[in-house]
């Protein structure tokens with residue numbers, strides 16, 4: 283018997299190790315006396331550690347914030363914001379290109395393809411904080427308010443940190459677009475229900491949801507990311523974090539990595555869902571590395587993510603918007619380092635595609651089957 287049990291265990295372990303979906307599944311633990319649940323990144327992601335109190339203290343006491351946010355005039359030149367005007371609203375209402383992307387700021391963006399309009403990680407207020415008199419502040423304004431956005435079919439949420447999820451935005455969205463579908467990671471559904479959201483779909487990594495939106499078949503897929511969650515003093519890791527893949531049937535595929543450290547899952551995501559036409563990948567909030575590395579990729583790692591998922595075209599997000607998020611890099615450094623990392627990666631790799639920053643509020647047309655030799659330009663001159 284002992285021998286058989288031994289064999290069964292080995293077979294199961296072998297299977298778990300060779301099955302990329304089991305190997306890249308979140309750890310889900312019941313709390314004391316079976317009360318509550320907590321999550322963690324898979325044990326096989328050996329670079330993961332939750333940044334502890336010691337490194338937080340070290341960062342607070344020894345690191346200088348090098349953000350160096352300049353005055354308004356310089357900001358308007360370096361990080362122009364395209365306010366959504368009537369022409370822009372018309373473009374959002376009736377997209378004339380296969381895929382369209384608008385960066386609202388930090389991790390909030392709008393992506394449109396195949397008749398579908400999706401908003402990610404809705405944050406519109408001045409501060410991403412539990413209160414509006416303190417906490418990280420916006421140094422680049424939003425290009426539009428929720429009332430200006432003509433349509434939204436679905437909202438995808440990567441996790442519950444304040445720079446990704448805001449109750450005010452959720453309430454406004456819920457009032458304006460009552461049919462909205464909310465795709466949220468496991469453990470966050472009850473938070474949305476508090477704000478009377480209907481159609482809330484809680485999902486865990488590798489879950490898929492097939493829906494029909496505007497007569498078109500679309501698949502929303504919850505995919506792994508190396509991060510963590512916390513919204514209050516007592517709820518750390520009590521809900522999941524994730525990335526999202528959205529596949530419209532027989533047409534385009536979009537990928538949002540969510541906040542993530544570099545981990546060994548991106549190739550699997552690309553193999554399962556590729557080819558990916560467009561990705562949104564974070565490039566900022568990476569310094570100092572001893573604190574940020576497990577939770578936020580830097581531009582060089584972002585380029586690795588783009589390559590490993592096999593993205594034809596990627597847009598850089600999670601930078602250039604808020605000051606005081608805890609990271610200390612110069613405000614334009616993510617852009618400069620991305621440009622360097624992209625040129626390096628393109629040497630000898632004709633299939634690299636595109637990976638670039640975009641300007642706040644610029645409505646960016648993305649070509650289907652991205653031609654890597656031609657730049658896409660929108661009317662505002664913002665190019666990808």
Ligand SMILES: [Zn+2]
Pocket residue numbers: 389443445446541600
């Ligand atoms: Zn974030």
